[in-house]
Amino acid sequence: MQALTIVPGKKESLELRDIAAPADDEGSVLVEGLAVGLCGTDVEIIDAQYGEAPEGSSFLVLGHENIGRVLEAPSGSDLSAGDLVVGIVRRPDPVPCKACAAGEWDMCRNGGYTEHGIKGLHGFAREQWRADPEALVRLDQSLADVGVLLEPTTIVAKAWEQIDRIGARAFFDPQVAVVTGAGPVGLLAALLGVQRGLEVHVFDRVTDGPKPGLVRDLGAIYHTDTLTDSGVKADVLLECTGVASVVIEVMTCGATDAIACLTGVSSTGKTTSVDVGAMNRQAVLGNQVVFGSVNANRRHYEAAVKALGKADASWLGRLITRRVPLAQFGDAFKRDAGDVKVVLQIKTP
Structure with missing residues (x-):
């Protein structure tokens, strides 16, 4: 074969x-x-x-x-x-x-x-x-044409599960979510955010092609400016690009009590200037959480099946x-x- x-x-x-x-x-x-x-x-x-x-x-x-x-x-x-x-x-x-x-x-x-x-x-x-x-x-047989999307959906199903678990440490009532990157993982992360009833903002550099329409038809808001320039302050942020400058924005542009999940794997060998003291001050005084997430276990596959079934x-x-x-x-x-x-x-x- x-x-x-x-x-x-x-x-x-x-x-x-x-x-x-x-x-x-x-x-x-x-x-x-x-x-x-x-x-x-x-x-x-x-x-x-x-x-x-x-x-x-x-x-x-x-x-x-x-x-x-x-x-x-x-x-x-x-x-x-x-x-x-x-x-x-x-x-x-x-x-x-x-x-x-x-x-x-x-x-x-x-x-x-x-x-x-x-x-x-x-x-x-x-x-x-x-x-x-x-x-x-x-x-289900109804997912025959799109079931190949299940594995990338498991990645964000796990991310959202971990966000919910971290949020449960204290008062947690998220209203606004940011997703950086409108690739498959970013779009699926946005899908799960919309399914949770959140106001979802998706950031990507692309101005034409299918991505802007996919985001809008999902009921989310598409941005081509930077997260910093947009002024959006999200309760939940999912980073799906691995681009160092975008990672820093996600870590520094959240609302009070924000939870940021990093799913994009960055390349190494390049340096970026950042005020670590300012980042620390904001994270501590804002009760913010930044965590990384990779891969998925069976529970996340089953959650992803439900998410695709509802989409x-x-x-x-x-x-x-x-x-x-x-x-x-x-x-x-x-x-x-x-x-x-x-x-x-x-x-x-």
Whole structure:
């Protein structure tokens, strides 16, 4: 069968290759791959910035954002042939640490976890794959066209859960939310904010293309100025770009008692001048919280399923701006000005 692969640590190694069918010991459920979404993580792995092949393999199958259809499932598993499923990306470390043992593998403490298509496990950009039932989340058939958005939705589902938990430390009645970045994660973060009944402001540099319309049709407010210049003071801020200057704004432009969640991963090696004393004074006197969030556990996948189920299906469909057949994978990685989410189509749902 065909799979999209790279050789970890080797640039320009991206290729479509024939590989063996998934071994039975990879999981008791056989899944037909339907699609994978592409994101910056895939680009960085292709660029040999990181990525780790499974033990005994010289290559890594790409793809962590995924959707598939069950071909075979064991009796008593609550799964049946024909079910739509998404594979959970991160798997707990084998020790396990206390967090992984508690099912909170997104908070792994020793770094021994594995991740499909990223670290130590083959990804989902292949015609068939296997997983155990507990590593799969079932989707309603109505989400067949947009279920590939589930994994990025889990990232912001976790972020919002953590915001709610932190807010519960004291009086918490958020009214205004800011999201920086109108990429897929930012738009999905805004979706969950609107679903919570908040006034949502989304900041991005793009002035044309689909992003402004997607934000407006969500019922949120689109900005092309900076958060500083806008004067918006939010109770909740979600940073989804990783751009250092934007991160600083998110950390310094919140309202009293604001909670800021950082989800964008920044590049390193560049310096930015900042008045740390002023930032500290504002955070302390304003009872503000800044925290980072990455990955998701099963609870967040289940929350994301509910969020997508409540969303307007046509709006979700507009996030997917290009679908590229697996055989033409090279075209998928050629950036188009109008791209929001690009999907590699392995098979029609």
